[in-house]
Amino acid sequence: MENIEVPEYFICPISLQIMKDPITIVTGITYDRDSIERWLSKNPNNNAICPVTKLHVPRDSDLTPNHTLRRLIQAWCVSNGFNVVDRVLTPKPPLSKFYVLNLVLDLSVPKMENIKTLEKLEMLAKENERNKTYMVEVGVHETLVNFLIQCYKKCNTNGLEKALSTLCLIWDFSSCHENKVKNREEMLIDSITWALGLDHDMQNHAMIKNHAMNVLRFIIGKANTSTLDRLKPQLFEKIIRFLRESDSNTTTITQKGVNAALQVMVDTSPSGKNRNLMIQSRAILELIELELNFSSNKKNKELIFGILFNLCSCADGRAQLLSHAAGIALITKRILKVSPIVDEKAILILCLISKYSATSGILQEMLKVESVSKICTVIQADFPSHIKDKAREILRSHFDVWKNSPCVEVATLTRYA
Numbered sequence: 133m134e135n136i137e138v139p140e141y142f143i144c145p146i147s148l149q150i151m152k153d154p155i156t157i158v159t160g161i162t163y164d165r166d167s168i169e170r171w172l173s174k175n176p177n178n179n180a181i182c183p184v185t186k187l188h189v190p191r192d193s194d195l196t197p198n199h200t201l202r203r204l205i206q207a208w209c210v211s212n213g214f215n216v217v218d219r220v221l222t223p224k225p226p227l228s229k230f231y232v233l234n235l236v237l238d239l240s241v242p243k244m245e246n247i248k249t250l251e252k253l254e255m256l257a258k259e260n261e262r263n264k265t266y267m268v269e270v271g272v273h274e275t276l277v278n279f280l281i282q283c284y285k286k287c288n289t290n291g292l293e294k295a296l297s298t299l300c301l302i303w304d305f306s307s308c309h310e311n312k313v314k315n316r317e318e319m320l321i322d323s324i325t326w327a328l329g330l331d332h333d334m335q336n337h338a339m340i341k342n343h344a345m346n347v348l349r350f351i352i353g354k355a356n357t358s359t360l361d362r363l364k365p366q367l368f369e370k371i372i373r374f375l376r377e378s379d380s381n382t383t384t385i386t387q388k389g390v391n392a393a394l395q396v397m398v399d400t401s402p403s404g405k406n407r408n409l410m411i412q413s414r415a416i417l418e419l420i421e422l423e424l425n426f427s428s429n430k431k432n433k434e435l436i437f438g439i440l441f442n443l444c445s446c447a448d449g450r451a452q453l454l455s456h457a458a459g460i461a462l463i464t465k466r467i468l469k470v471s472p473i474v475d476e477k478a479i480l481i482l483c484l485i486s487k488y489s490a491t492s493g494i495l496q497e498m499l500k501v502e503s504v505s506k507i508c509t510v511i512q513a514d515f516p517s518h519i520k521d522k523a524r525e526i527l528r529s530h531f532d533v534w535k536n537s538p539c540v541e542v543a544t545l546t547r548y549a
Contacts, residue, residue, distance in 0.1 A: 136212050142205050145184050146171055151205060154198040159185045162198050169195070169261040227256060227263050233270045240275055242282070250279075250294035257301035264302045273302055277320055284323035292327065293336050296343035303350040317351060317359055321367065324348045328370035341374055342389035349392040352399045360400055365409050371396060372413045379418075379426050387429065390422075394435035401442035407449065416443055416452040420462055433470050437477035444481050450489045453481075460485070460494070461501040467510065479510060479522050486526045495533050504534055 144151045144164035153165040159182040163171075172180045172189065180189045238249045253272060256263045267273070276299045283292050327344040330337050352360070371393050378385035378393075397415070400406040410416075423436050440463075443449035453459040460482075467478045482503060485494065498504055507523045515523075527534075 139208070141201070142208065150209075151201070154201045154205070155195045156198050157182060157189055157195060158193045159187045159189065161185060162201060165195065165262075166260050169265075173261040173265055227259075227266055229266050229270055232256070232263075232266050232272065236270055236272055236275045239279060246279075247291050247294070250291045250298065254294050254298045254301070257298050267302050273299065277316060280323045280327075281316065281319050284319075284326045287326075289330065289340070293340045293343065296327065296340060296347055300343050300346045300350075303347065317355060318362065321348070321351060321359075321363070324351070325364070325367045325370055328374055329366075338377075338384040341377075342384075342386050345371075345374060345389045345392040345396070349395050352396050357403075360403055361405060363400060363406060363409070365412070368406070368409045368413045368415070372410075372415055372418050375418050375422055379422050387432070390426070391432055391435070394432055394439065397439045398435055398442075401439055404446070407443055407446055410439075411443060411446070411448045411452055414452070416440060416449060416459075417456055420453070420456050420459060423462060424458060430471055433466070434473045434477075437466070437474045437481075441477045441481050441484075444484050447488065450485055454485070454489060454494060460497055460503060464498075464501050464503040464506050467506050468513070475510070475515070476519055479507070479519050482507070483522045483526055486529055490530060492533070495530055499534060499537050504537075 138150060141162075142150050144154075144167050145161065146163055146167035149164070151162070151164040154162050155165045155168065156162045157168060161182055161184045163183075171183060181187060182189050232253075235249050235253055239246055239253070253267065253276075257267060276295050279291070279295050280299070283289065283295070324344050324347060328341055328348075330340060374385065374393050375390065378390050397410065401410060419436050419440060423433065440453065444453055453463075463478045463481050466474050468475060482498075486498075504527070507526055510523045511520050511527075
């Protein structure tokens with residue numbers, strides 16, 4: 133099969149794969165339906181262009197099925213021995229807004245069939261991009277937000293997982309309609325906080341929490357400053373508990389869920405009030421344990437160090453980091469090991485500790501875990517000038533203490549300090 137040459141006009145210009153459902157847009161170019169719908173959905177508000185011709189494509193323009201080309205592709209696949217999985221299937225008819233609107237109306241009335249309605253909505257959202265656009269246009273996201281709030285008020289978890297899952301799938305498509313949800317933002321955050329606190333014994337509790345954390349990430353990412361300043365202590369307690377659960381073998385918290393939780397903390401930690409709430413929830417200790425024990429990817433490590441830097445900007449945060457036996461060692465060991473972002477945050481954290489929390493014991497610990505040697509390496513390496521300046525500042529501040537130590541070469545220390 134690898135030696136068979138596929139006719140050029142069978143290939144979608146976007147995905148570069150054989151088209152399963154070829155459709156022609158107003159510019160006369162044919163694409164695979166999923167590919168062009170995904171392309172157009174990324175350029176809402178009538179800003180879309182044809183990827184090939186670069187001509188403007190009106191948002192409500194027709195996508196015309198190319199039945200002749202689809203039959204040719206089907207026949208070619210069969211004649212060239214493609215198996216059943218590879219053969220091009222007859223596409224489903226396009227989703228109608230009227231059908232989605234009926235589902236919304238069904239869901240707005242509390243009844244036993246709500247679970248089936250939620251399952252249908254989730255399935256539609258998973259199918260393709262156009263379905264998600266239609267769902268948002270008829271108000272599915274608003275209905276799901278109302279459903280979630282009602283679940284919270286009644287402490288009812290029936291359908292909660294499906295509602296949260298579907299919200300995750302369509303939230304990015306609701307940006308042009310988000311003002312309709314804005315006035316319920318705080319109630320929605322309270323509902324998410326409740327979902328994050330559900331008991332371990334409940335069925336699917338981990339998946340509910342994963343979805344809830346991803347929805348929270350979307351909300352916080354768009355929230356204004358006044359909303360962020362009114363976040364409650366319980367929310368941060370639940371986030372820290374979520375991260376603690378991810379660090380155990382008794383739950384199925386996903387990497388995506390952990391990433392969402394860390395992103396929420398990054399977005400909220402610039403606020404002094406939120407920093408204090410996180411520190412009171414022992415966030416720094418949990419983040420250190422998470423970084424040490426959980427196989428975090430590079431992105432998660434960068435988020436963790438970003439949060440640690442924000443929290444270490446206050447005295448209580450630095451004290452909490454220094455109270456952990458591996459605090460300084462962790463910050464030091466990750467320099468030059470992960471990414472430039474982690475390098476920068478690590479040096480800035482060490483600079484804060486050196487400037488504001490440098491007891492004799494801390495300075496000796498920095499020698500033992502090779503922080504001083506690593507700082508000298510940073511100055512010699514290809515780092516931005518502002519990071520090198522911070523490293524030199526650390527060395528100059530405590531040169532008199534470190535110069536007599538056998539753990540570092542005096543000549544090297546003298547040269548860079």
